[in-house]
Structure formats: structure tokens, C-alpha cells
Amino acid sequence: MKNKVVLFILGLSIVTLLLSGCGDDDITIPVGDNGDSVSVGGDEGSEVKLESEDGESVSVSSSQELPEEFPDEIPFPGEYKIISSVQVNEGDTNGLTVSYLTESMTVDEIMEMYKVFMNDNGYELISEMNMDGINSLSFHNDKLSINSSAVPEDSGIMVNVSASFLK
Incomplete structure (x- = not known):
């Protein structure tokens, strides 16, 4: 250890x-x-x-593209630009984080998009936070754990979406 x-x-x-x-x-x-x-x-x-x-x-690997292993079912806004993506592999566990900027949705709309996805796909809510402009949502099912956060910035809304799963 x-x-x-x-x-x-x-x-x-x-x-x-x-x-x-x-x-x-x-x-x-x-x-x-x-x-x-x-x-x-x-x-x-x-x-x-x-x-x-x-x-x-x-x-640990990083790029500015959506990783091939990133789950297809996780939604993104209609228009967005990937700022970075990081993939961490340890044993049987994959962890992927994608950071993107969008101007096509508000923070509230982004968080609602992930809540609808969570509810429509049988995920269980772990936590939800809205504090000082930082909004986050964590949820999981038996295969996947997802964390999302959205923060307003001058150049748009910065969103981080992380997915953890077993290979």
C-alpha cells in the first residue's frame, strides 16, 4: 500500500x-x-x-481530446470545447476526467442536463452542492461513478466531468 x-x-x-x-x-x-x-x-x-x-x-495520460474509453452515454452540451482530458489507470480501475468550456448553456442548464441523465438512467445520487458559484453533482450505479461540476468563468462555463469504472 x-x-x-x-x-x-x-x-x-x-x-x-x-x-x-x-x-x-x-x-x-x-x-x-x-x-x-x-x-x-x-x-x-x-x-x-x-x-x-x-x-x-x-x-496517467492527458490530451485535449475526448478519451476513447469515455462512456458514450454521458451527455455534453450541443457546443463545447475540450480544454483537457486526463485518464488514470490503476489495476482494474479506470478514471477519466474531461474539462470543457461551453457558452451554449447556463450553469443551471448544465446541472439539469446531468440530473436528467442521472434520473433517466437509474443512477443513485451521492451528493449535490451549490456553493459560491460552484455547482457539483455526484452519482453512481453498479458500473459507473460520475462526478460533474460547473463554474462560471469569463470565457464561458467551465465543466469537469469525471467517470470511474472497472475494466
Whole structure:
């Protein structure tokens, strides 16, 4: 468990490196004497992969496109621009977060869109919050956990949608 925490923290600290651009080369950095390593790739998107000597791994990748694995059924506004997407894979669990800007809907309309989706598709509400302009909604079913948040900004409404599921 301690290795997982150390690898996860190390991975998060490398995210800054990912977002600043690493070129087109892959880099593998050994960590410690026991075979643990960190790999950073820089082709189309950015990726960090952390592996321990016992074969456990965590990978984090980012891009400005909708990940192929992102569940098709999760709704988006008619017009939006993806700012970033991050995918985290650890063992059998996938976590995907998509951040997008939209001017085609208000914060209330966006949150209503996700509430209707939740109710129409048999999800259970976990939490709902509206505080200081930040709106969030968390819900799940037996296959998928979804978190959404919407915050007004000068350039539109910034929305983050996260989905976690087992592979």
C-alpha cells in the first residue's frame, strides 16, 4: 500500500512536467533500487506510467481530446470545447476526467442536463452542492461513478466531468 501511495504522489508531481510538454521522446527513470520506475511519453498526448517491482502500475495520460474509453452515454452540451482530458489507470480501475468550456448553456442548464441523465438512467445520487458559484453533482450505479461540476468563468462555463469504472 505504501508503494502505491508513493507511486501515486510521484505521478501527480510529474503531471506538471506532462503539461509543460516533453517533446516526442519517451523517458524511463528508475526510482530506487528495487526495480520501480517512472516512464514519461510525449507523442500526441502526454503519459506517465509508474511501475513497481511487483508488477503493479499506475498510468496517467492527458490530451485535449475526448478519451476513447469515455462512456458514450454521458451527455455534453450541443457546443463545447475540450480544454483537457486526463485518464488514470490503476489495476482494474479506470478514471477519466474531461474539462470543457461551453457558452451554449447556463450553469443551471448544465446541472439539469446531468440530473436528467442521472434520473433517466437509474443512477443513485451521492451528493449535490451549490456553493459560491460552484455547482457539483455526484452519482453512481453498479458500473459507473460520475462526478460533474460547473463554474462560471469569463470565457464561458467551465465543466469537469469525471467517470470511474472497472475494466
